[in-house]
Amino acid sequence: MHFDNPERIKVFLKNPNKKNYLKICKEVLVLWVTKKEVPMYYFKHLYKREIKNYKDYLGTKEAAEIREGKKLHQLEFTSILCNKLNFSLYCERSNIPTPKLIGHNLGNHFFSGSEMRKINNKTELIAFYEAIFESTQLETLFFRPLSQYGGKGIFKLRHDNIEAKLESEYQNLINGNYLYNEVITQHPKLNAIHGTSINSLRILTYIHNGEVNIISSIFRLGTAGAVVDNTSSGGLFIGIDDKTETLKKEGYRNLEFGGEVLTKHPDTNFEFLGFKMPYYKEACELVKKATAVIPNRLIGWDVAITPTGPIIIEGNAHPDLFAADVAYGGLLKNKQIQRIKAFIK
Incomplete structure (x- = not known):
C-alpha cells in the first residue's frame, strides 16, 4: 500500500470490518520490529478483524527475497519463462500442452x-x-x-x-x-462462473532435493466482461483446498479495485464454496511435468482448464506471492515456503 494512492487509502478507511485503531497500531509496531521494515503491506489485508495470525503473512522484503532470490532462479530457465514466444516454442518442442x-x-x-x-x-x-x-x-x-x-x-x-x-x-x-x-476453449463448468475470460489456476511450484512440490494453488476469475482474469486488471482470486480439489468460501479483489471479500461472483452470483475444480489433479501433474522440462526452482504456472484437460498458458519466473499469501491464510506456515526461506539464507 502506498500513501500516494488515494483510492487504496479510502478503501482502508471506509472498511467497517477493520480492527480498532489501537490494535492496528500495536500489530503494525510488532511487524515493524520483527520484519525490520515499515509494514505497509499490513494495510492491504491484515487490518481486517478476522485476521488473527497476522505474523504468518509474508512481509514485503520476504516476498521480494523469494521472488527475486538468485539461488532460486537460473538465467537459462528464466530466459525461457520471461519471453512468451520462447516459452511457446520450447513447450511445443517438449510436448507440453500450451495454446497453439x-x-x-x-x-x-x-x-x-x-x-x-x-x-x-x-x-x-x-x-x-x-x-x-x-x-x-x-x-x-x-x-x-x-x-x-x-x-x-x-x-x-x-x-x-x-x-x-x-x-x-x-x-x-x-x-x-x-x-x-x-483461442482456448474453456471447460463449460468454468464458463458458468465467468464466460468472457479464460479463468486460470495459478499453481506455485518449488524444487526441493530434486523433487517438484506444489506450494499452493489459487483460482483466478475475470469480472465485468473482461477477457483477462488477472488480479491487477480487476479480477478475483480464490484459494483451492488441495485435498478436496474444491474452492474455498471467499474470493478477494486487490485493494485498488475495492478490496472486497466475496462469496459469490459479482456478475453471475455463482457461489464459490465447494465448487470442484475439473481436472485439478491433472493440472498439478502437468505443472510438475513442465517443471521437469524447465527446472527453475520457483515458478508460478498459469493453467487453463479445457473440456479435455489442463493446458499451460505461461510460466512466471518471478511470481507475485500476495494472492497466494492471502488465499492460503499466511504462507509463512507453508512447509515449502519454510524450506525456501531456509535455502536462500
Whole structure:
C-alpha cells in the first residue's frame, strides 16, 4: 500500500470490518520490529478483524527475497519463462500442452509458419491476417505482448471485425512484439462462473532435493466482461483446498479495485464454496511435468482448464506471492515456503 494512492487509502478507511485503531497500531509496531521494515503491506489485508495470525503473512522484503532470490532462479530457465514466444516454442518442442502458436511479430516484421512479411501499412497488415484466417479456418486470434504481464496489452482479433480492430491496434502492433494463439476453449463448468475470460489456476511450484512440490494453488476469475482474469486488471482470486480439489468460501479483489471479500461472483452470483475444480489433479501433474522440462526452482504456472484437460498458458519466473499469501491464510506456515526461506539464507 502506498500513501500516494488515494483510492487504496479510502478503501482502508471506509472498511467497517477493520480492527480498532489501537490494535492496528500495536500489530503494525510488532511487524515493524520483527520484519525490520515499515509494514505497509499490513494495510492491504491484515487490518481486517478476522485476521488473527497476522505474523504468518509474508512481509514485503520476504516476498521480494523469494521472488527475486538468485539461488532460486537460473538465467537459462528464466530466459525461457520471461519471453512468451520462447516459452511457446520450447513447450511445443517438449510436448507440453500450451495454446497453439499461430504467428508472431517483432516490430513490423510479421511471421506465420515459415513466412515472414515486412508490413508497411494497415492494408498490408489486414491482408496478412486475412491470409492467416483463411489458412487456419479460425474465427478469432488471441494476442499477447511477448514480455508484458498482468494482462497488459492483451486483445482478441475476430475475423468479422478485422478492419475496425486493426485500426485501433495498428500502432501497438507495428511498434511492439506480439504472439498470436488459437483461442482456448474453456471447460463449460468454468464458463458458468465467468464466460468472457479464460479463468486460470495459478499453481506455485518449488524444487526441493530434486523433487517438484506444489506450494499452493489459487483460482483466478475475470469480472465485468473482461477477457483477462488477472488480479491487477480487476479480477478475483480464490484459494483451492488441495485435498478436496474444491474452492474455498471467499474470493478477494486487490485493494485498488475495492478490496472486497466475496462469496459469490459479482456478475453471475455463482457461489464459490465447494465448487470442484475439473481436472485439478491433472493440472498439478502437468505443472510438475513442465517443471521437469524447465527446472527453475520457483515458478508460478498459469493453467487453463479445457473440456479435455489442463493446458499451460505461461510460466512466471518471478511470481507475485500476495494472492497466494492471502488465499492460503499466511504462507509463512507453508512447509515449502519454510524450506525456501531456509535455502536462500
